[in-house]
Amino acid sequence: MARSSSLSGFLELLPSERIVELHVLDTLREVFERHGFASIESRAVETVDTLLQKGEVDKEVYAVSRIHDDAGSSSEAKMALHFDLTVPFARYVVENAGHLAFPFRRYQIQKVWRGERPQEGRYREFTQADIDIVGDGALPFRCDVEIAVVMARALEALQIGDFTLRVNNRKLAEGFYRAIGLTDAAAVLRAVDKLEKIGEAGVVAELTAKAGATEQQAQKALALAGIRTDDSSFAEQVRDLAEGAEDTELMEQGLAELAEVIDELRARVPGRAVADLSIARGLDYYTGTVIETVLSGHEQLGSICSGGRYESLASKGKRTFPGVGLSIGVTRLVSRLIGAELLTASRSVPTAVYVALRSDDQWGAAQDIADALRARGISAEVALSAEKFGKQIKYADRRGIPFVWFTDEEGRHEVKDIRSGEQAPADPQTWTPPAEDLTPTITRNV
Structure with a gap:
């Protein structure tokens, strides 16, 4: 069974367990490459300014410095270990745009570091496997659809049991909130994102305290989060809930995009996705499709795969590189697969x-x-x-x-x-x- 090392939050594997992890990584790599994604590796260290530019919690970032700090080093940019692969990828795209063909399809499998409280499924050092499609100036929405299908196929190839992609759209949510008079959509999204942690009463309290919502508006926001369908029938439920609202243009755009993703997933990977309007994703850079994934029977583990659409995470002057991507928490998934003996290796060595x-x-x-x-x-x-x-x-x-x-x-x-x-x-x-x-x-x- 997987075990933590003497330093909490750092997972170490025995040889037979490592074989299971390598099987997972090899399977993901094979599926990603079959769909045309190229592998890259970015540096483990970024400047602190790069990592924190999108509002991340600096308490979770591990700073990097030399043991012996020369007097002249104070002028150097402060550095830190990357806590995910998306923000470094944005920097990578900007710096290498002249060498890349867009839309650029990339997968990246690397370790990341995050200084959060260790617990089951959460580590301070862990491996992520990301796929992204990035455009130059524009990116067709069908990339949102494709990325979801590819990831569903990758998870199917692992044969780890049933899982569900829970899909929502930020435009839908923000458009709905604005339509019912909630102007601070970001505050509402942050509150709704905590629904499974703090419950409905906690979300209502946060909406009224931090988003300026009335009781009626808070209840409508909760009602929206309660919509969950395995087809595009969610659209009429949302329209009924927003009845009487005047400005629903953004909401309608989100409804159309979400319906396209759900319909394509139903056709290509049936039974693997639902429209779940409670999914918000806490990171501010998401602008459209958002996805979280749960492993059936192991819901307490949280999302094993998440991500979404971002329009301006990467930019250089007036040039922007919109993208869409998903990330699998490989270490989180592997630790559960090993601990629950869902996957086991026939032997601990390659020797035959x-x-x-x-x-x-x-x-x-x-x-x-x-x-x-x-x-x-x-x-x-x-x-x-x-x-x-x-x-x-x-x-x-x-x-x-x-x-x-x-x-x-x-x-x-x-x-x-x-x-x-x-x-x-x-x-x-x-x-x-x-x-x-x-x-x-x-x-x-x-």
Whole structure:
């Protein structure tokens, strides 16, 4: 089972657990690349000004400095570890715009650091897997649709059980709030975003205290957040709730965009998405589509994948780079998959064959056998000393290695399946283990 290290908030994995994590990362990478997303890696360190420009909580940012601070370093920009991959990506796009072809489709899998209180599913160091599509000056809305479909397919490919993409649209929400007379849409969104944490009464209290809402307006905002459908029927419910309002242009634009996303998800990944008008997302840079994702039966874990549309996160002078992206909290997801034994590895090492030693002077010959197997893609390792065969077999068993190779005094070869006890003649130039034993396999218990 996954465990935290001696420093709280930092996850360390045993070899078999790491195999599960690598399976998740490889699966995501394969799906992203199949849909035309190119991999990038950005630096781990950004200037503090870059990280905080979008209103992030500075208490969560880890500052970076040299242990020995030279007097001249005070003039340098203050640096910090990135807390997500979206803000650094915006900087990356601006600085490399001349080398990129737009719309630019990128995926990025890296560690990030966030100084929040460690708890289940929340770590101070964790891996994220992001996909984004960014345009130069404009970005077609259909990119919102595509990004949602790609991420749903990636999660399906993991075969981790049922999950639900909860989709909303900021234009819909803001347009509705303005239509009923709530002018501070950002304050309303921040309050609604806390609905699952503080409950309806808490949201009403915050709306009246911080957004200037009347009781009636607060109740309508709650009613909007309560709408949830698996098709585009949410639109009429919203219109009924806004009946009598005059300026609904922005709301109608959001309704149309959300309906397009939901309809396409229903067609391409049926049963994986709902229109959930309680989803707000706390970050201010989102401007349209917003998405959160829950794993069925593990809702207490929170969102395992989230993101949305942003129009002006990246800009250079009058030039803007609108985009849409989603991010999977890989460490959050993997820790639950391992802890609940939803995914398990068949063994803890890649080795398929352990080449035993009959005598220490045969070590070179044993390496020749191992190299012959390796040349054909079979992972092999050689015993380091010629202990009794029983001890060598026990060592291979403890390591989870399925096969042990023996060579007798006449140079004849045999391979033993130590799980079944079956032993048969073998040729290092032609022998191959069964396909399921060639590499560690992942068992799904969902």
